[in-house]
Amino acid sequence: MGIRELKMARTRRLISDKAFELFTCNGYQRTTIEQIAAAAEVGPRTLYRYFPTKETLVVEFVRTSLFDALEDLRSQPPAPLPVALNSVIGKVLDVMATDPARVLAVYEISGPNGSVRAQLGDVLWMWRDALAGEVAQRLDDPSDHVTAQLTAAFAINIIEVVVRSWVNSGGTADMRTLADETMALLRDGKIPVPTPGQA
Amino acid sequence: MGIRELKMARTRRLISDKAFELFTCNGYQRTTIEQIAAAAEVGPRTLYRYFPTKETLVVEFVRTSLFDALEDLRSQPPAPLPVALNSVIGKVLDVMATDPARVLAVYEISGPNGSVRAQLGDVLWMWRDALAGEVAQRLDDPSDHVTAQLTAAFAINIIEVVVRSWVNSGGTADMRTLADETMALLRDGKIPVPTPGQA
DNA sequence: AATTTTGTGGCAGTAACTGCCACAAGTACC
DNA sequence: GGTACTTGTGGCAGTTACTGCCACAAAATT
Numbered sequence: 001m002g003i004r005e006l007k008m009a010r011t012r013r014l015i016s017d018k019a020f021e022l023f024t025c026n027g028y029q030r031t032t033i034e035q036i037a038a039a040a041e042v043g044p045r046t047l048y049r050y051f052p053t054k055e056t057l058v059v060e061f062v063r064t065s066l067f068d069a070l071e072d073l074r075s076q077p078p079a080p081l082p083v084a085l086n087s088v089i090g091k092v093l094d095v096m097a098t099d100p101a102r103v104l105a106v107y108e109i110s111g112p113n114g115s116v117r118a119q120l121g122d123v124l125w126m127w128r129d130a131l132a133g134e135v136a137q138r139l140d141d142p143s144d145h146v147t148a149q150l151t152a153a154f155a156i157n158i159i160e161v162v163v164r165s166w167v168n169s170g171g172t173a174d175m176r177t178l179a180d181e182t183m184a185l186l187r188d189g190k191i192p193v194p195t196p197g198q199a
Numbered sequence: 200m201g202i203r204e205l206k207m208a209r210t211r212r213l214i215s216d217k218a219f220e221l222f223t224c225n226g227y228q229r230t231t232i233e234q235i236a237a238a239a240e241v242g243p244r245t246l247y248r249y250f251p252t253k254e255t256l257v258v259e260f261v262r263t264s265l266f267d268a269l270e271d272l273r274s275q276p277p278a279p280l281p282v283a284l285n286s287v288i289g290k291v292l293d294v295m296a297t298d299p300a301r302v303l304a305v306y307e308i309s310g311p312n313g314s315v316r317a318q319l320g321d322v323l324w325m326w327r328d329a330l331a332g333e334v335a336q337r338l339d340d341p342s343d344h345v346t347a348q349l350t351a352a353f354a355i356n357i358i359e360v361v362v363r364s365w366v367n368s369g370g371t372a373d374m375r376t377l378a379d380e381t382m383a384l385l386r387d388g389k390i391p392v393p394t395p396g397q398a
Numbered sequence: 399a400a401t402t403t404t405g406t407g408g409c410a411g412t413a414a415c416t417g418c419c420a421c422a423a424g425t426a427c428c
Numbered sequence: 429g430g431t432a433c434t435t436g437t438g439g440c441a442g443t444t445a446c447t448g449c450c451a452c453a454a455a456a457t458t
Contacts, residue, residue, distance in 0.1 A: 004424055004436075011436095032413065043438040048415070082394035089393055114321060121320025122313060135391075146381060149360050150390050157352040158393065161345055182345060186392045191349050192334075193385045194288055194357065195281035203405075203455055232445065242407040244447095253445065 012050050015040040019057040020105050028058070028113050055119040058109050061102050062120060065095040066127045073134060081138045085155055086183065088131070092159055093175040100171050107167045124160070128152045158182050211249050214239040218256040219304055227257070227312045254318040257308050260301050261319060264294040265326045272333060280337045284354055285382065287330070291358055292374040299370050306366045323359070327351045357381050 018039040022031040033054060037044040051057050069091035073084060096103050110116040132152035136142045162178045185191060217238040221230040232253060236243040250256050268290035272283060295302050309315040331351035335341045361377045384390060 045438050081391045083396045085393035086395050118317035118321035122317035125320050153356040161348050183393050192280045194284035194382050196285050197282045244407050
């Protein structure tokens with residue numbers, strides 16, 4: 001890695017850090033791109049080359065956590081689907097646990113702010129599609145998109161519920177334990193399933 | 200209903216229609232608020248009073264479909280949870296089937312467009328929370344947020360998968376049939392569930 | 399008919415984002 | 429080590445979504 005790449009990585013991280021600092025301090029809306037750029041000592045135009053939108057600054061941590069874990073799944077030796085799923089979920093949670101403060105910050109920022117929450121939803125949406133692709137390859141019938149989509153959706157649901165519980169615990173709980181408990185609910189059929197029928 | 204409300208309802212609908220027309224014709228990004236306002240023969244400032252953001256114009260149809268169905272659930276006599284869930288899902292699909300062209304248009308617009316897709320995700324997000332609240336009330340243990348959230352998430356997943364399949368069929372399939380098939384998969388345990396274990 | 403309420407729309411302003419261009423810092427070649 | 433090429437930086441002007449404010453008009457109320 002040359003000096004150039006190194007400097008850019010540092011700048012990127014600096015911008016991101018300063019942004020979170022300002023967001024948590026003054027609020028997302030009240031913080032302008034110019035302020036962030038000034039705090040990171042770069043021009044606004046440069047900032048936009050690193051982060052194409054303001055929302056990206058908040059969301060990118062989640063995005064990379066998710067897609068890094070997926071990359072991991074792709075590179076690993078094939079495993080039975082349920083085990084592979086468990087492993088991806090664990091991986092995502094592990095990556096997030098790398099920087100718990102930022103996870104909490106993301107929630108704090110996105111909670112009161114619609115556009116950021118929306119972007120988060122989009123990231124999850126795209127990740128689900130990508131995961132569904134991986135799942136489909138591992139199904140008996142790879143063209144069964146419905147099963148693949150539902151399976152991927154379940155994985156996302158687990159991650160969301162776990163992270164949410166973890167955030168509600170103030171970051172004190174253990175994500176892996178929460179995940180195990182949640183998945184146990186699923187396996188034991190404790191989740192009500194819609195059923196046709198008369199009242 | 201006085202003349203005032205009537206006129207406003209008409210104006211609202213007119214703006215929405217013209218917007219969809221322009222979006223599908225010229226694309227979402229290429230269409231400006233001023234153009235929509237001009238087409239609907241109102242001032243841009245007025246348009247903003249009806250639809251606070253550009254995305255709202257696309258998303259509102261989905262939002263009302265979802266929340267109308269939820270309102271329905273609230274007003275109906277209590278039913279066993281699985282039956283109630285099935286009924287909500289059916290209701291949502293029914294309301295959407297009211298205007299199939301618009302469902303297809305929403306997908307067409309939101310597909311290539313990140314910000315609209317994101318807003319759609321946010322609507323689903325908020326609806327899931329609301330539905331989870333209803334579910335919780337009907338659980339043996341109303342404080343079991345994890346089960347409530349997962350249950351609500353499942354309902355959303357079904358709706359999403361069904362609508363998606365329906366859109367992929369070009370709008371020819373029957374949503375209720377698709378929904379029944381999808382829920383059957385769930386009931387029969389055909390969906391792989393993440394499981395801890397060694398490869 | 400007079401008054402109060404409420405929707406309309408214009409104007410000015412903010413802030414996110416983009417294309418373009420000059421410049422400088424890093425890299426590669428001799 | 430100096431020169432030429434590549435690539436990140438940042439300033440400037442411009443577009444567009446969106447907001448607050450205010451004057452006006454249409455509708456509801458008395």
